[in-house]
Amino acid sequence: MTPTAMTATQASEFRAAGTDLSERRRSGVSTGPLIDIAAAPDMIGTHWGADGNLRLGAFTTIAAIAADARVVAAYPGIAASAQGLATPQVRHFATLGGNLAQRSRCWYFRNPHIACLRKGGPDCPARSGNHLYHVAFDLGPCVAPHPSTMAAALLAYDAKVMTDQRSSLTIGELLGDGRNGGSDNALLPGEMIKSIELPSPLQGERAFYKRAISRTHAEWPLVEVCARAVVKDGTFQFVRLAAGGIAPVPLRLAAAEAAVQGKQASASAIADAAQQATSGAKPLPMTGYKLDLLKGVVRDLLEKIAE
């Protein structure tokens, strides 16, 4: 609307399927040179290791991950997260690497006429403005939640990220700790995600994914959680909870994990873990509701796992 557009960056950007980038290019939020990725075969598809571990090519589509029977069996939380994001048409083409490296969905960031930290501006307009869909764990100057559903799922699985410049990055190392308001990830200039390595699944583990939204499908999560657990003899022997939609980066819900670790898989232990899920939360004036939803989602998932 104004003659002066607020562009995110003039730096070059990699383009995989373009399902995030195309909209930013059209609106003028992103204007730098484009580098279309020519994917080598090892960047596409599943590559299984001898001990049941998995290397997922960064150029693998989200739909392929969701539909792969072996992924569904070994890493159900990854497959369910892939199945739960975006829309069928987007999942057919969007890639795993692109999902991890996508930019913020904040409505201030996406408006080409508004300055914000992510676009080199001086402050975060959402913090003092309308942040209805923003973070409830206020960890840094930018209050937009990280948009990558796959990142939360990979965090739950202790996945490692291989790039063309570095190897074995944790999701935390890939995306940062949320204190850097200026970017959506900690990739170096010109660095490209090549593949993701998943350790072999634990014996007897189960996993589920759930997002809280207002409608039934096709909505960015208000809160989303990928939960893994091993329940043996009625006891939680291992629990991993990773949440998205609530913080500038996906978060492990360590207090909730600790609350049920080694405990009987009872309704009261699960309810207690749900309460602990919000440990460390710092909601904004408009996002307190996300804590209620977070408790609800954690409770829902742990009950499913314990069934």
Add this chain to the structure above:
Amino acid sequence: MSTMTINGKLASLPDDPDALLVDVVREALDLTGTKLVCGAGVCGACTVLVDGEPAVSCLMPARTAADRNVTTVEGIGAEKLHPVQKAFMAHDALQCGFCTPGFIVEAAAFHDSWRAAKGTAVPSREEIGAALSGHLCRCGAYDGIFRAVADACAGRFDGEEFVPPRMEARDKVTGSAKYTVDIHHDGQLEGVILRSPFAHARIGELDLTAARALPGVSAAISLLGDDRIVRFVGEPIAAVAAKDRKSALAAIAAIKLVSERLPSVIGLDEARRADAPVVFEKSTRRKAGNVSEGAGAPASWKGNIRGPSAAFSKKPKKVRSWIDSARSANSPLLVEGTFRTGTQQHACLEPHAAVARFEGDRLTVHVSTQAVFHLMELIAKRYKLDHDKVRVIADHVGGGFGSKAALGVETTTAIELAREAKAPVRVAYDRHEELSVTGYRPAAEMKVALLPSDQGELKALSFTAYADTGAATNSTIAALARLIYPAEGKELADFDVISNLPAGAPFRGPGGPPMAFALEQAIDEAAVRMNIDAIALRKRWDPDPNRQRLYDWASSLEVWRNRKPVAAQGGRYRRGVGVATGYWLYLWQPGSKVEVAVKGGRLIASTATQDIGTGTRTVIADTLAREFGLEPHEVEVRIGDSKLPEGPGSGGSRVTASVIPPMLLAIEQLKAAIRQNAKRQPVPGSNAPWREMLAASPDLAASGVRPEDSRRTAPGVQSPLKQAGFMGWIFGWIMRWFSNLAIGAGVPSSVQVVEVEVDTWLGHVRVVNVHTGIAVGRIVAPALARSQATGAVIQGIGYALYEAREVDSRTGDVLSGGMEDYRIPGIADTPMIDVHFDQRGFDHVLGGSVGIGEVATVPTSPAVANAIHHATGVRLTELPIRPDRLVAALKGRAAA
């Protein structure tokens, strides 16, 4: 240069790395069945198959399609219709049709893979809902889409084609229907508007020189008003026309302007403060827009507050004193509450768009409009042209819902740019424009007090509404509470609160849904306090004969009879059933004409109205065919062109009641003329006497003008305005003389019973079942009326649960300018919907039919809220009932 294969043919792809597949398909290849709507991969209107996989072409770089096979809707069933296309036609799984090509492409792919894997097994609603979750339909045709996809997968449409209930269905399922955005003249330019980045500013210098000098730019014009003041973010400043959108955007960026910021105020609360900056000074108030369907009465202004408009009150002082006494006495019967509704965007999938072309002194404008004839008059008046020099065309319109009834900036800008550039110009809004500056149903804050008498009658109602109208006025919410539930006294006051936001506009039953949201919850609460069945109480308090019959129907529903006490369940998921009532005025347009002709043996009906998806073409065809004992597809309907005899606008649910009576008169004349001219009469006992006579008839024509209704009405059927006495008479007179709308006798009505399931953990509401009872007289086209009824419920669910425009309260920027942030219902949000038509009550109207569009959506949001109350014991007083509000409300109860 790389190439793709598209619908079996080779096509080259542009080198531009930013070129998107949708633009290549639509602009370069003119395959306009593929629609561009959200531009963000949310709505699916642009879906094509790429190597067999559905893809959103709005996000796909064109070069991704290199060496691949692309199939657009034009390639689906190119030789023979696909079973899914036939099923969509048969189940009337479409209305305006703008989303239909995308749905067809996706559903065809789903069908083909389903059939390959599962034969003729029937997919569940959940499976269909998930498969089509990347598509949005604003008309809410989902009920038919579910049935169409299920039946196609079951193999029920493998056979021959047949005649669909909707006249233009085939054009819509094949993508051949042309909308305004699809019009492409030789040498056509693209117009783009420079909009204000400020909520309030005076534009000093506006320098278009640099913009004009850029390559490919043919025109640059100022759009500033005489005071050069912009009053909201997005107010037009200037416009350019260039050879393509990219050049036009470059020219927009080259415009230089000097502006002086003025103090601004955003929204209902801030604008009401005594020290708030004033948006319209006295001399500029006429610039404000209008949020109602008719002209408004004068009202006083104080700062940004216009009102009270309280002419429909009855004994307001007594009402105040009765309510004050009841409050001091702590009367348990006094129901008081404050209700808030959100700003609802029309969110038409076809954006506001116009294509203007001058040929000598003749101007032809294709416009996505709800009123071809009236728009022609407005354009002629504004540009001082004779009526016969201006032609407005709208063959197909991709949704309107009230937002496309006026002469809009897209149209005037296209005309002015075309005049300056001496070339045809298209102006088509982008999604952010569509979701910010094209109008909306204003948010409202409503204070209600309702007092039953000791005898259990309705004694007093006090209803004060403040509407968040932006740069507009004339909200009518409280006044509508006069025309239902008669009481000893009513204190009704409407206020417009003007602020530096874009102007609101009429939206499907303007004022009706917010009024019903507040009043119907107050009635529900009164029933709880009085310990009486909520339908029985309405039956006692609401004597309207149409609704009396609907109440009997509703109270006989099993889901209602089996209702448990309020908040009878614990646990995470809780079910509840709620009821609500809605009404709308029966409006018709005086002067509406229909010509009926026989030409070359074929019957043709012509009138300058338009079909915005509501089914007007079919209503006309069905009526004409029925009167001559023919099938609808044997007759021709000409609409969508202002050159035709004057027809009604598609607003105020007026079209059916405006065109059928004059058409029936014309048909009688034509029949007489055919008989007179017939060389021989049909054989006695012929099955199709008229078919024979038409075949033998010379070319003849007759036309009818909308007659007044019969004064002989059924007992109790009267104009709703009668309840408002002398003021009602005045209001009727104003509507007729200033808005060319007559308010007839009889009240179109709807009673809805809704069942919800509340997930108390995640604040999620699922509407499970809806029963909608509707009294709008005789149903002309049953399948299409059902589509209107179900679509109205779905839009009502959007209003109830999801939809809210969000703005930045400091800057006035609209934040929900994309379809991912402005949330309309998806297919999986659709409940089971049972439609009941009560066809009596309008025998005094020639043909017996009145409009359905608006009334059918009025009661949905309060019925949902009442059902949530029934499920949880908590009353949700603010729309939309999002998870954030629901979890807070549930907690409030726990805390208390």
